């Protein structure tokens with residue numbers, strides 16, 4: 001009969017009678033038996049077979065075909081259709097069918113012997129009225145008492161972004177009831193108890209901690225019953241019941257070890273709230289109901305499926321209150337859930353398999369079902385393909401569900417079905433030993449962390465959101481902790497004595513105590529300070545004191561100097577150089593662009609000119625990629641001989657042929673643009689070259705013998721203020737110095753956000769005119785150099801040169817962009833600085849470090865193309881002198897205007913960087929290149945987990961303080977060695 005139903009559909013599509021006959025015979029001959037799965041009928045049979053047979057027929061509906069199929073309406077219902085309307089869109093066809101409403105089963109069977117009727121007891125489920133007859137009572141209200149879950153917090157996740165593939169086949173039968181109840185495990189295990197301390201944090205929610213007494217201090221030597229590395233790095237083959245195919249599937253997807261598997265964290269949790277009201281397509285919901293049928297169905301020679309039908313009662317919002325007789329009854333309505341799993345492959349179609357499949361679910365069992373619902377055409381029927389089903393043994397179980405468990409949504413990996421992954425993970429969790437935690441108990445207690453095994457259970461199978469949160473916190477803590485521990489451990493390893501190691505850790509713990517007063521600075525440094533045309537700000541003074549304190553110690557410094565744009569970091573770095581030069585050593589100053597190298601070089605020469613000569617002035621050289629070969633050779637010789645005491649340059653400074661005689665400090669400006677590995681290379685190279693220090697042997701009394709073999713100090717400077725969190729993640733092995741104030745006399749830059757339309761630009765041009773008339777200089781910043789066909793809305797620097805020159809005929813315009821040759825760029829900047837050009841059309845090349853103090857206005861075209869932190873950097877190019885400055889951000893889309901408004905409100909770089917971090921995440925804040933140097937955190941998000949990073953940093957200091965070589969914490973050491981060397985990622 002189903003075949004005939006198909007006929008209706010096909011006829012309505014215009015297939016020929018002949019073709020249809022052939023199609024029907026084709027189907028009947030091949031014995032399509034279990035025809036009630038309508039999706040199979042249409043999805044599998046028609047596309048693959050009938051359509052090829054009936055291709056491009058032009059004949060109309062063959063009325064004859066209907067003659068033998070009277071009563072088709074019922075059959076359509078049997079098939080799971082909501083009557084004939086479902087079966088055909090063709091109105092005429094529907095009418096014809098209705099005329100033959102009498103259903104003669106025997107006739108149908110005679111004509112189509114392969115069709116079995118009345119096989120499934122759930123037929124009436126598809127009939128909108130049958131279940132109300134009272135003959136079936138899917139779920140008596142008394143059975144439901146206490147079972148219906150309470151809605152949980154709604155703001156978990158957006159279900160729309162959680163879908164995994166739905167059509168993938170699930171070739172696993174042994175674990176249909178795979179959901180693992182944390183609470184059950186908890187009850188089974190005598191080792192677990194409630195922890196009063198954690199209860200406080202998470203309200204009354206269940207928290208898991210060991211029942212055994214905890215050590216109060218991390219100083220206790222670790223004695224873990226099971227080594228974490230031993231367990232987590234076991235092959236996944238130890239998971240029971242894995243077939244060979246599954247094993248190779250998992251291994252091909254990168255899940256070689258239990259660690260890899262358990263670290264496949266849920267992407268989010270779905271809100272499995274009780275469907276108390278309306279059920280919408282695509283929602284993740286949780287239901288409690290009664291199994292009314294379970295069928296393993298062979299759909300074809302190689303295709304089978306399991307369908308479990310669960311009847312539930314839910315609140316009915318559609319009930320018309322006027323019709324209510326008994327209010328309690330009328331508020332509830334019955335719905336039917338069709339849980340489906342599909343199997344492809346001949347071996348899954350055999351009867352024993354199918355029987356085994358259907359017997360997994362027993363009729364009459366009260367179950368809790370969760371998953372994504374899809375509405376079916378028949379009212380009150382819903383399909384769930386990826387589901388969790390748990391049998392409620394008795395009413396006591398209801399408490400588990402009453403809380404509404406978070407439903408973990410896994411990201412799929414290499415096409416693995418998330419549901420399959422969920423199942424395997426749940427099996428792996430069952431093998432988790434209880435006593436598994438390499439982090440000392442003192443630390444977990446201090447920072448109120450779950451123990452590791454609870455964290456794994458909590459993240460994969462939380463009973464509630466608080467537990468998932470605590471688990472997440474613990475796992476994030478681990479990510480940060482091992483990163484910090486690794487970085488600090490490496491640094492300690494490089495030091496000789498215990499005093500040195502303690503000194504280093506102290507430096508991180510109490511940075512405020514580590515500073516050297518100005519009186520103790522070298523003469524060279526003091527003279528340089530005197531030569532400055534301004535006095536240092538308090539922040540600059542304390543930053544210099546901290547750095548000099550470090551320089552005087554026999555331990556290589558590794559410090560990050562941070563400050564808002566224009567706060568005067570360069571001069572602090574120069575002072576650090578003067579200090580080592582004053583002690584007879586060399587300094588190297590590496591910057592990312594030639595433009596900046598030239599600027600620093602000229603600036604320094606200018607300051608040195610004014611410096612009082614006491615014991616000679618430092619000899620300074622500039623070495624970049626554009627330095628003429630002969631001159632470069634000369635400079636290299638000078639560095640090797642120790643004749644040059646300070647070299648400023650670009651990447652060329654770390655070229656192999658550059659050798660230093662006695663390098664004592666390397667300043668790395670814009671450190672992130674070089675990357676961690678480059679810094680390391682720089683370090684290593686300098687270390688070996690400084691061994692043969694000529695100057696060191698002839699140095700002042702400060703230098704000791706051990707200094708000769710010491711690696712140089714590294715002072716990294718970040719021009720982009722980055723939130724402390726990011727700084728720790730990027731430079732976890734560095735001490736941090738911040739300049740928090742700006743030089744006096746700076747007036748905040750006035751920021752305007754203007755829409756980049758015709759009127760907007762007219763206004764901008766007027767403001768430029770006023771500025772130029774008043775003697776100001778204007779930067780115009782463009783997102784691109786040349787106009788592009790792909791992005792015609794973007795204004796381009798080169799293309800605009802003519803327009804702007806015409807618009808401002810009385811003023812000179814210059815052009816500066818990255819494609820220009822280095823001497824052309826220098827010349828363009830020189831002319832602008834000297835006032836020979838008044839308007840400089842430029843790209844982002846000016847973002848870093850360009851310092852023209854009397855530039856007083858900036859217009860950023862298509863400002864929506866830049867990040868907030870980047871715009872703040874750009875804006876920092878103006879307002880560097882005493883002249884009042886303005887910055888105009890022109891946005892070509894109205895939607896972006898709001899985002900830019902934050903720049904109008906604040907000029908605090910740290911605040912803006914935090915905003916950017918929150919809005920766009922670390923990747924965008926740092927830019928592609930810099931974020932490439934960020935360690936990859938599988939679960940942590942730097943923008944929101946900053947406090948955990950800080951805690952992890954302190955915990956790492958504490959642990960290393962107790963055992964420099966981690967010998968006291970053998971498990972921790974083993975685990976550290978197993979973790980990926982995060983600091984090298986991205987380089």
Ligand SMILES: Nc1ncnc2c1ncn2[C@@H]1O[C@H](COP(=O)(O)OP(=O)(O)OP(=O)(O)O)[C@@H](O)[C@H]1O
Pocket residue numbers: 534535536537540563564565566567568569570571719720743744848849850851853876880
């Ligand atoms: N204490 C001070 N008083 C007055 N002016 C100062 C002071 N310190 C630095 N300056 C001036 O401020 C300007 C900016 O300094 P500098 O280039 O060192 O800043 P920066 O922090 O490196 O900025 P950016 O991050 O933009 O590169 C320079 O013109 C410098 O001469």
